[in-house]
Amino acid sequence: MSDLAPAKLWWTANELADALLPDVPATQQGVERWAKRVNLRANSQVARRRSGRGGGWEYHWTALPLAARKALLIDASVPAQADAVSRGQIWTWFEELPDTVQDKAKHRLTCVQAIEALERGLGRDLAIKEVARLKGVSARTLWNWMGMVEGVRTDDRLPHLAPKHRAVARKVTRAEFDEEFFDWLAADYLRLERPSFSSSYRRAERVARQNSWVTAPERTMRRYLDARISQPGQILARMGLDALKRMYPPQRRDKTALHALEVVNGDFHKFDVFVRWPGIDAPVRPQMVAWQDVYSGRVLSWRLDLTANARAVMLAAGDMIEDWGIPEHILLDNGREFAAKEVTGGSETRNRFKHLEADIPGLFTALGCEIHWATPYAGQSKPIERAFRDMCDAIAKDPRFAGAWTGNKPEAKPENYASKAVPFDDFLRVVSEGIEEHNLRQGRRSEIAWGRSFAEVFAESYETSAIRKATEAQRRFWLMGAKGLRVHKTTAKITFMGNEYWSEWLHGHAGERVIVRFDPADLHGGIHVYGFDNAYLGTAACHLPAGFLSIDAAREHNRARKDWMKAERKALDAHRKLSARELGVDLDAVAPTDAAPDPQAKVVRPMFNAKPRVDATPAPRPEVEAAQATVVADLAARRAPKVADETPKQRFGRALELERAVEAGGIITEAQAHWLRVYQSTPEYRAEHMLWSDFGDAYFG
Template identity: 45%
Template sequence: VQLGRLSGTTQVHAVKIVASEQQVSPRTIYNWIALVEGLAAADRLAYLAPRPPRQRTKKEDRAKFQLFMDWLKSAYLRLESPDFAPCYRSAVTIAKQNGWPFPIQKTAKRWIDAEVPRTTQVYLRQGAKGLQRCFPAQIRDRSGLHAMEAVNADCHKIDVFVKWPDGTVNRPQIVVFQDLYSGKFLSWRVDHDPNKIMVMAAFGEMVDNWGIPKRCLFDNGLEFANKWMTAGAPTRFRFKIREDDPIGVLPLLGIKIHWASLASGQSKPIERSFGDVAKIIAKDPRFSGAYVGNRPTAKPENYGSRAIPAAEFLEVLEEGIEEHNTRTGRRSDTAKGRSFDETFAESYASASVLKATEEQRNLWLMGQGTAKLHKHNGSLKFHGNVYHCDWMSQEANRKVVVRFDPEDLHSGVHIYSLEGAHLGFAECQQKIGFFDLEGALATAKRKRKIVKTEKILAELHTPLSPEQLSADLNKHRKETTALMETKVVKPVFPKNPGVSSFRQHSNPSVEAAQEVLIQQMVPSRKKPAKPSKRTVFKVADTPEERFSQARDIERRQENGDQVEEREAAWLEGYQGHSEYEAMTALKKAFGGDTAG
């Protein structure tokens, strides 16, 4: 074709001549020209040489390798992440023992990669965490927030050995509250291990200095999910939940709680800031010899040669956190080259942030517990001490929430209802010496004052005396209605009791002898008879006995004998009763005296 072009023939005509001579189609000639275009004439033959076609195994032919491939995939796709070569060798050994056919190693690996997706291989060999790394992290936009709208907090173990005043040497833990909008560190505390006391102290410092946030982002660690902080939150799943648990500080302040995954740097922005702290603060030149490395395999050569005193450590830590907040050139969407402090200050100046009251400060400055007031006097016995104030007598036998200073139980306690309402303050009742006259006089004076006050209150609340109440009731007393009488009268026939005697046979001579003997035994001078005991009048139980009582009182009145006032009053009321009239009618109808 090239020679034809040189002789003045067009390329199309030259291709047609060559194609007819070689007995190929013109399209084939054009394809050959494209393969060697731009190449030297000496190199064209190698590019035009035909390559042998690949002899790939057809899918229907792979069925005979199925048992081998199943064993190989099960051995290779494990969480231990073994290398492919030893797994293949083990599979070949099993295949030879069982007579299975097997492909070469490269072919087996290519088949696994073609059949099992990459993400599935990662999940089987690295687990769920490895699978998460296959996808990009969620990008959260903070530009819609403002300063102190939301905060997040977490604990971090600093990679420095510190010597505490009690002689303990360990790596301290720091808890930090960070503003989500700006990234500024708002407050922090340091202790041996993460605990609710340090979390409450850091939270209280943040609220005192900057205000109450609307949202808090925590992980579900014990130091954040403790009952002092988050009891009552709807999605809190830590510790045993009881109905009488006091509501935690955050729900009481109206702060919405968001729970993040544990050890997930993608969920909490503060994890990224801790990386900055680990690089700058932990490796400060003043901590030389005390740095321990961020993992066991990264220990420096001077590991354990020094421990920093706690006071010096806290000074350097404070400087590092200050430098972290004031460093310019931050590249976040909200900072835009400014420092965290500048970003926070600009938004904070125009933000609407709630400030805590003095009563709300008690929520995080003190520990809390539930107790029950004494059922009579309302006093509180808590941690071996007794607390009381006058107002507590009105709340006797009530379950309450006690907020106290763990370091000074004698300073008194604040008492709240289970719903979170502040009831009052109670002082610690100090024990008084058994013979302490001054203490006894003070107690007696206090009791007299309380009684005097209660008398005044009693007069105010009871303006009418019992005599006035009685007079008002007697003034408007209605006449007693007559008792209802029955129209049907059932007669009662009493049975005459049989006569019984202890002596069945009398002997006149014996009786006369007994009478003489009795007369001899009686002294000549008789003693005055003792007055009979006064019996108390009692109304009988049956109708017959009551009628008999009435007849006896009537006889005594007719004869002029003594009748008690109570007996006369009862008779007067009984004579107007239908029972008396019925019994009188029976007496007249059938004769005889039923009373006799």
């Protein structure tokens, strides 16, 4: 054995795997398999049972492959030098180690300190033996630990006592490869098509062979790419801006400085329930517009409708203002129903429509509310979305709606999908109960509620807050529709929806643009006329009734996120040096020019008694051709007629007629039977059949 030896002589399989030594497997299982393959345990000179807790085997360093022994001897030939690495660097490295490794270093330090305390009276040899007995550590190991801190400052011993294989594994070294190879690999991998790293590496290898670039193993390149390009940068390159935006922590807004009815927010919610709406034959999924107090979380008002529309927004807002008062701030969704002129007309911050000087002031603009718009496609910016999520469970899945629940997405349809449609009155009653329960439920955990209900929090603040109440004149804003029109310059009449409205006082405003407010349910009842400054002018009676009777059924956080995303985009552009087109040009250059030759048959089966081919065309036979034409005509007559532009209900009706004909013993053609079998296997047939089962033949109207 050579006089030169590493500081650590005996190694466990786990320590050898973590040391990342040349020609030694990088996993504990791989080391164990290698030891069994070379029969190391049969030689007691190089293998022994481990005496510590957990048992196992230890292997002497001289039993390792030559390359691994050379690596250990190189480390041993360079003694631990405190000056080789700065104190800041070694402590920074130590802080990055896992807690389990740091605990091992702390245990070693206590052993070293115990030896130094005892050696003053016993000498080092006896002190090490005594500490070995007390700590359950071999004397040879303690000697190694003492050597690791030889010449090291007392306050710097802890990082020097950390396991050395960790230090070797964390050396900042880079495998030898050309930067062009890495640039090509990164440009191919960092694409929105999201190729796998393995496929990108194989393509990069092909180009590298063509250009004589030095390459490194795939796992090495993957680790190097992860070290060079941040995870957000990779997400931006492979998944886009929306995915990167989701990685930025959401903004948390404090509600403790608000009071009741200071800020409200509204939105539409489509229920996952089939309902039999009055006057409509087919089941529908109603939509609800709701207004919520942001401070307390209480739902202040709500209305149901078939679609999201401005009329429902106005009515629900009217309920809120009549019952509670006029809010100071309004947080709205960016939908067209909230950006409609009758709701927010005159607001300069609308995103859906252009702001025109001739726009009539909307409801909230006329009431002096400050309007705020939620960030598009960001549900977390609207607190009411949390309430809707609660209602999806507490209301839509109510046992009284069993069989009518549709599922919250197409692939989540229940087994009893569309087997029932809830009557509208029952649906209205259950929704009303659910919203009341939502407001009164105890145990809310917001920073305002502290275990109380939303209703209690709202009532406490409402009683002590200055609330604006609506006047009777303001009440007309939400009970009536609004329209900007022009008074006839000669007759002073106002024409609207086929009706003519006139009063003598209108001659004083002939030719002017005015705002008319009306009851959509009674256009013949007259209109209220306002100036464009919202000054009330008077009432005009319906002079010539005609047309319709009713039209009812007819920023710091964002800046920080943008700066963060911009920085990631710049970092990505610095790493992605090649475009997809340039990658394709390189791949075309390394494409094989000579295609592999087609295989040739080596064994040929002989043909015996082969007769020469005779190209004989049979003579025409008129009687055979006539019989064939008869068969073709008969098949064409029996083929099922092709029906164009059928609705699903009509196709199901045709299938139902064929089924009834078969049940009655009738005869259908083979083509009709084939069509029926195929149609019966489609989802459309099953859905139509469930509706027909509920409503019978009345389903066809």
